[in-house]
Structures are given as structure tokens and as C-alpha cells.
Amino acid sequence: MLKNLVHQSHPARTLFPWHMPFAFGSSSTASFPIRPKLDFRQKQNNICVRYVRRNITALASTSANSPSNIKAVVTAKPIAGFSTHDYSQGALLLELVSAEIDPSTEVDPNTRKEKEPIRVTTGHQMSIENNEVKYECDFKVPSGFGAIGAVLVENEHCKEMYVKKIVISGFPDGRDVNVTCNSWVQPKSNHSEKRVFFTNKSYLPVETPEGLKSLRESELLSLQANDRGERKKTDRIYDYDVYNDLGDPDNNAESARPVLGGNEHPYPRRCRTGRPRCETDDSSETRSADFYVPRDEAISDMKAQSFKMIFSALLEIFTRLYAVHGGRDLPFPSFTAIDSLFNKGVEPPPPDRNGVSGHLRTILKFADVLRLETPEMVKRDRFSWLRDEEFARQTLAGPNPYTIQLVTEWPLKSNLDPEIYGEPKSKITKALVEREIKDFMSFDKALDERKLFVLDYHDLLLPYVNKVRELEKRTLYGSRTLFFLTPDGTLRPLAIELTRPPAGNGEPQWKQVYTPSLDDIGTGYWLWRFAKAHVLAHDSAIHQLVSHWLRTHCAVEPYIIATNRRLSTMHPVYRLLHPHFRNTMEINALARQQLISANGIVESTFSPLKYALELSSVAYDQLWRFDLQALPEDLISRGMAEEDLSAPHGLRLTIKDYPFANDGLLLWDAIKDWVTDYVNFYYPIESLVESDKELEAWWTEIRTVGHGDKKDEPWWPKLKTPSDLIGILTTMIWVASGHHAAVNFGQYAFGGYFPNRPSIARTEMPTECCEKLKLFLENPEAALLTCFPSQLQATIVMAVVDVLSNHLTDEEYIGNEIEPCWAEVPTIKKAFEKFNERLKNLEWIIDARNADKKLKNRSGVGVVPYELLKPFSGPGVTGKGVPNSISI
Numbered sequence: 001m002l003k004n005l006v007h008q009s010h011p012a013r014t015l016f017p018w019h020m021p022f023a024f025g026s027s028s029t030a031s032f033p034i035r036p037k038l039d040f041r042q043k044q045n046n047i048c049v050r051y052v053r054r055n056i057t058a059l060a061s062t063s064a065n066s067p068s069n070i071k072a073v074v075t076a077k078p079i080a081g082f083s084t085h086d087y088s089q090g091a092l093l094l095e096l097v098s099a100e101i102d103p104s105t106e107v108d109p110n111t112r113k114e115k116e117p118i119r120v121t122t123g124h125q126m127s128i129e130n131n132e133v134k135y136e137c138d139f140k141v142p143s144g145f146g147a148i149g150a151v152l153v154e155n156e157h158c159k160e161m162y163v164k165k166i167v168i169s170g171f172p173d174g175r176d177v178n179v180t181c182n183s184w185v186q187p188k189s190n191h192s193e194k195r196v197f198f199t200n201k202s203y204l205p206v207e208t209p210e211g212l213k214s215l216r217e218s219e220l221l222s223l224q225a226n227d228r229g230e231r232k233k234t235d236r237i238y239d240y241d242v243y244n245d246l247g248d249p250d251n252n253a254e255s256a257r258p259v260l261g262g263n264e265h266p267y268p269r270r271c272r273t274g275r276p277r278c279e280t281d282d283s284s285e286t287r288s289a290d291f292y293v294p295r296d297e298a299i300s301d302m303k304a305q306s307f308k309m310i311f312s313a314l315l316e317i318f319t320r321l322y323a324v325h326g327g328r329d330l331p332f333p334s335f336t337a338i339d340s341l342f343n344k345g346v347e348p349p350p351p352d353r354n355g356v357s358g359h360l361r362t363i364l365k366f367a368d369v370l371r372l373e374t375p376e377m378v379k380r381d382r383f384s385w386l387r388d389e390e391f392a393r394q395t396l397a398g399p400n401p402y403t404i405q406l407v408t409e410w411p412l413k414s415n416l417d418p419e420i421y422g423e424p425k426s427k428i429t430k431a432l433v434e435r436e437i438k439d440f441m442s443f444d445k446a447l448d449e450r451k452l453f454v455l456d457y458h459d460l461l462l463p464y465v466n467k468v469r470e471l472e473k474r475t476l477y478g479s480r481t482l483f484f485l486t487p488d489g490t491l492r493p494l495a496i497e498l499t500r501p502p503a504g505n506g507e508p509q510w511k512q513v514y515t516p517s518l519d520d521i522g523t524g525y526w527l528w529r530f531a532k533a534h535v536l537a538h539d540s541a542i543h544q545l546v547s548h549w550l551r552t553h554c555a556v557e558p559y560i561i562a563t564n565r566r567l568s569t570m571h572p573v574y575r576l577l578h579p580h581f582r583n584t585m586e587i588n589a590l591a592r593q594q595l596i597s598a599n600g601i602v603e604s605t606f607s608p609l610k611y612a613l614e615l616s617s618v619a620y621d622q623l624w625r626f627d628l629q630a631l632p633e634d635l636i637s638r639g640m641a642e643e644d645l646s647a648p649h650g651l652r653l654t655i656k657d658y659p660f661a662n663d664g665l666l667l668w669d670a671i672k673d674w675v676t677d678y679v680n681f682y683y684p685i686e687s688l689v690e691s692d693k694e695l696e697a698w699w700t701e702i703r704t705v706g707h708g709d710k711k712d713e714p715w716w717p718k719l720k721t722p723s724d725l726i727g728i729l730t731t732m733i734w735v736a737s738g739h740h741a742a743v744n745f746g747q748y749a750f751g752g753y754f755p756n757r758p759s760i761a762r763t764e765m766p767t768e769c770c771e772k773l774k775l776f777l778e779n780p781e782a783a784l785l786t787c788f789p790s791q792l793q794a795t796i797v798m799a800v801v802d803v804l805s806n807h808l809t810d811e812e813y814i815g816n817e818i819e820p821c822w823a824e825v826p827t828i829k830k831a832f833e834k835f836n837e838r839l840k841n842l843e844w845i846i847d848a849r850n851a852d853k854k855l856k857n858r859s860g861v862g863v864v865p866y867e868l869l870k871p872f873s874g875p876g877v878t879g880k881g882v883p884n885s886i887s888i
Contacts, residue, residue: 070141074136077132079159079161086157090157090158092121092154092157093119094152095118095151096141098147099150100115100147100210101210101211115146118141118142149199151166154188155188156188163185164181177199179199180820180821184234196218196219198215198569201570205693216570230275231274235295239272241261242269243259243270245273247284248286253280257284257613267620270557271292271293294564297585331790342378372802373748373752376879393490396661397866398746398750399751400543400547401661403455403542404483405456405638406450406453412497414426422501423511428497432513433446452483453655455479456480457535461478462499466501476607479535482497490857495515496528497513498531514530515528526780533758537607540606541612541615546623552736552886554620555624555735556581558707559732562701563578563581571694581736582887598610607759620709631664631668635651635653640653640658660866660868663846663849664738664869666869670835671733679726683722689725690721737814740886741868741869745868746868747804754788754798762787806888812884812887813871815832818832846866846869868880
């Protein structure tokens, strides 16, 4: 068995443990210690036998009898405000670290020491071109130094510097040593610690060269620092905390919000900032101007900074608009007035006595109005929002395709306590359904043949109905919407049920069902439109708070923290995941500052109002499971697919023309195959996964700390085999890429014209409230406009989703550009190229599907084609493109 283990075929990994070591000096045993250490082999058991044997072969085949003349080139981004003279006043100090230990200390494991590093000063040869600063230096590497495994960097400038990469060349075999940095290096005067950058060669912990082991451990520890002080902007520390900074009770008692995270309100964890606690509420953290994220998580590119500028300016505009309107919730006077938002725009408010901020001044330089582009849906058919077919189609091909589910039991009923919430049984009866589908089939046949589907927001929203109604001029219902799958593969809405639970004043439960019956084209028609407005507001809220924020942004942050705390930057899993985590933590910090904070945009404009984030905590507690974040398992759990090994993707879809699922499964499979190739290359032996201590610590921390409120759940996947790891990594990458793209980049196309997706319904149904009934009967259009979001609410949401739906000019799309560390490994490079080709083919497949007239859920006159999962896109609001990460 050991003989077979040693001689396994493993392309491109026949050398231990560096890919092709750059060794200088004689091949004698004095210069190259090749005697395998028995204690080392015993410690790692037989897993390491092949690595030791490869090490002997590699070292015996290298020789260099004299010092080599080597060149190092450091590439960095220019420092803002620095002149050439400023650069000449400082330098970067480099220390080249050998991957080998000092051979004179090799015999005794207790006294082993790393070789002395080679110290180099850059700065004498410096150039600036193409928006890059390059430092060059020449030096000699003594014979017997061995392979370069890492570079330590010190910054002698007075400001921090963003170092992109280091290239070391001039070795006898002609190969370069590449060190990808992409990291901020702080001035030596402020941070005395040397920054560690490992070469692009990836190592499992068991493979780590002896000369790099202590560096690998110490670098990880530096990112885990657990001192309890407040984090500084320049820190690189990753740690966990609860969401206790959404409110600001010291300045406004009304803004106090419950802590999310813990037994009362389970929630994923965020990055710890260490800010002081509030004086009036010791459980809450104070809010400062900037929310800490580890320095390398900050959005550093100037183009990305423009997003922050525009977003801040928009917030200032609407803050001033609120002041101008005196806080009044004025409805739009007509649908023509709504259309004018795209024709005439919104006039910015006048400056107050304090003037305007730099961000707002920048916006006002380019336009005297805030003009919104006409959304794609309105461009194609301005009246499509009125059609029931479009209302139903968007559950499969709109911005929230994650909540439609198969009806598997009848009658529909609630799981809430009837003593508190009233009759649990739905009023949508079998007879009602029979009446609506009598031209197609019987009710029993429809149920048996899996033709009935539901949007069920009843139990999630009902506990908050009375709470929201206690707020001034606000309302809410629990809702169910029933659909029927017609023979042409489209959904038809059958009924909407709206429910209010018993009220504290003794009012009984109120529950009513509305249908799109053509028998009453007057009152019944308008009541159906009102009911749809309420359901769409519910769907908008669940989309934003659960499908989007909770399941992507919020759930992914613990993965990012654990990856940086527990996986070395030289770990292959770290290098696989890192592109999918870029910019997410700062985007989340911006959200805590301005979007999901107390009285922020979400609370001001979506149905649950001040209870919005608390509602997402309930959804996390009741609905979120890691295993169901995988697309196939999600579809199966909602009854939208069932396992069928003979079908494509191993699934048979319940609705064949389900654009999100059809395209998503192709993308899922492409990601999974890429991850499979990658994992199998680095873990060719099953036992390597279980023996990977960093990987074990990473997965344990995600489960027990980052998502610690669910640590005891039985559904967490085990991590013992490469197959387990492939499933976990594929799920994480899918959530950060495909899932997020599907729920984010269609927001403006479908929500930019807010009557199609109102963020809030502000008035009760006319049949519940006598006061509303009078206006409804006299002028139903005016009543509907009053129910819709106010002018301020609608304009805010439209402008914000416009920004959120944008791709930046430097967007990094999935599978588009290979990472430098992957490109250096032929097997990985080939696997990535295969991945890239599959994604290009996916673009063609999606185009062909959108041109297929038989697929009515994605094609037809006035229909927005489903392109949200096309991998690539240009800049702007395009309704397509899957970025690597949650970067907006």
C-alpha cells in the first residue's frame, strides 16, 4: 500500500512541496538535507511518505555552485498626493525567506532554525507608469539558500502603500518566483511588524516546507488577534460580533433596536469593530462615521469608491427631500406623475444653511435633476405590470425566484398558535380553486399532478401585523397567493388571501380571499389589483430582507471571517475562495451604516418598517439551513424539483420552463465541476481532508461561531472527504456569485417602475376599512396611488435599486480571469480554461433559450428575456452578468 501511495500519478505535483524549487548551491547532503526524519513521518503517518520521496528526488536533481544574480520588481499602486521626490524619500525593505531550514540545525527537531533571510532595499530604481509604481533592485542569492518561500516587506514611506505583486527573476532555470500581494502595507513608523507574503505556490498544512511552518502559523495568529480594543482603520484583524450597531439609542431613543445574534434573535455574526458600548444601552454599540473592516477588505479601487460617493450623495439628496416635504407621505397624484420620473427627473433639493457636502456637490455638477433611466420592463411594455400573466411569470423569472413552492398538502394552513393568531385554516377552498380551473382540470387532479403553487408569507409576516399597525399610517397582512400551472407551462394566479390576526382591542381575526374573476370587472377587478399590490409589497420585503440580504450578504460574512482566521493565504482553499469574497465585508458595513440601520432606507421604505431586520432574524431561525443554500437542494426543498438521475443535472423540474432554475443549474454544474477539478488536485487522497487541521478549524468555526446560533443543527454537512469539501465550497461560491446575481441585478429592471413591485402597501384593503372604502368607490385609481409608496419612498427605492443594479467598469466576473496562483499550475490552469469555456457556452445557451418561442416564461412580445445568470456583462444596468463576489 505504501509503495502505491508513493508512486501515485499526480500531474504537475511531482515535486515536494514547492512546484519547481529554485535551489542554489551544491546537491551534496551538506547543502541539501535529504534524510527523511522518522519523527516527522510518524507524526503525519503514511500520508507524507510520497512528499518525502518527492523531496529527495527534487533536491537531488538541482545544483548551482555559485551565488546567483537576482532581480526583484515590486509593483504598487501610486500613493495619493505623492510626487517622484516623495517616493525617493522612502523605500520598501524586503527579506527573502528560504523554504528550507538551516541544515546545521536539522538533526534535532527541537533546535531546527530557519535560514537567515536575504535582506534587500528597494527604492533606488523607481519608476511610475500606467498608474503603477515599480521598484527594482538587484542582489545575490548565496549558494545553498534553497527555494524562496516568502517575502517579508517593510514600508519606509510615511504613508501606507498598496503592494500588488513582487516578481523575482534571474534564476538558473529561467523561472520567476511570483508573489501576489494585493494588500496594504502600513508605514514602518506606525506598524513595526513585517508583512508576510508567501509565493504563489499553494500548500496544504502537511506540505508546508520546514522553513515556512512558523511563518504560516504566526501570520494566521496575527489575523486572529483577540484583544478587546477598538479596531483601527489600518488593522487586519478578523473577529466576530453580533449585530448590535443598527440603532443609535444615545442620540435617539426611538432608534434602539434589538441585538441580532443570540438565543432571542438568532443571526449570523458580523465583523467585530470593538467600538464602545452605548451609555443608555449597554447591549448596543456606538455608531461612528466609518465602520471598521479589515484593511484589505476595504474597497480600494477609485472606480469602486465612486459607488460610495454616489450612494452617499443620494442619501443626502433624499434626506433634504424629506426636510422639504416636511416628512409628509404624499402619494403620487397620477400615473403620469410617475412616468415623469423618467422623463423630467427629480429636482435636487436646495442647499441648507450649511451648504452641501462634497459628494452632493459632485452629483450636482453633472445634472440639475436626478433623472432615472426607463426600466427595461417599461421600455418593452409599459402596461405589462397590470397583467396577471406577468405577475405570475416574475415568480419564476423575476428578481425573487426563491420563494415560489409546490403545494403538497390541502387545505393550506398555518403553524402559528391559534390562541394568538386565530383560525389556522386558509379560506382558499377547494370549491374556489375548482371554479378558477374548471376549464383545465379538477382540483384533485391538479393537486395530484403537481399543478398548484403558492407564495406563502402568512406565518412569517403575521406575527408582525399588529406591531406594524401600531405605527402611524402603516399597515401589514399575512398573505398567501395560489397559482395554477397551465398546459402552456405558465402560471396563472388563482387567489390571494390576506389575514390580520386578532387585535389587542378585541377585534377578531380578519381574513379575506380575492380572485381575478372576470364576473365582476368593476369592484372585483380593482380589489384584485389592491390585493396584488399588498402581495407584491410582501414579496419585495422578503426578497430584500431574506433572499438578498440574509441569504447572501449576511450569511457569507462569517465564511469570509473564518477563511481569513483559519486558512493560511498559501492554503489552496483560501486561494480558491478569495476571489469570491472580495469587497463583501465593506459592502456589508455600508449597508449597516445606511441601508439596514434604524430609520435607514429599508426601514423607511419596506413593509415591515422598524421590524425589518428583526423579521430577517426570524427567517434565519426558521428557514435558513446551509445545506439548502445549494441550488439543487433548494429546488428540491420547495418542491420545484425532484431527484432523477436520468435527467439533466440529476433533477427533474416540476415546472419545465423555470428560467432561474434552468440557467442556474447550468451555472451550478459548471462551478461544481471546476471546484471538483481543483479539490481533487490538491486532495488526491481522501484522508488528506481529515488530516488538514486548518480546514477542520475553518469549518468548525463557521458552524460553531460564525453561524453559532445554529451550531447544534443536524443538517450541517460533515467534512471528511474531498466530496464533502466539494459540496461545501460549491455552495459558498454559488451563493456569492449565482445566487446574489439572480436576486440583485434585476432589481431595477423590475422594481425601477415601482407599481410593478411596490416596496410597501400603505393602506388597508378597502373591504377591511370603511374609511378607505369611500375613496375606493369614488376614485379607485387615487385610492391605489395612496396605497402605493409615497413620492419620497418610491423615489428613494427607485434610485437606490438603480445604483445596486449597476456593474462597475472593472467588475470581476466569474470564470473570466484566472488568478495568478492558478495560472502557475498547469493542471489547475487547464481546469480553469475548461470552466471559462463552459461559461462562454452558457451565454449562447441562454440566448438560444430566450429566442425559443415555446418558452413563454422567458420570451414573447413585451417580455424581458431572462439574462440574470449570463456570466458576463458590460458596465451599467444591464440585467445580466455574474460577478465573482457580492461586491455591490
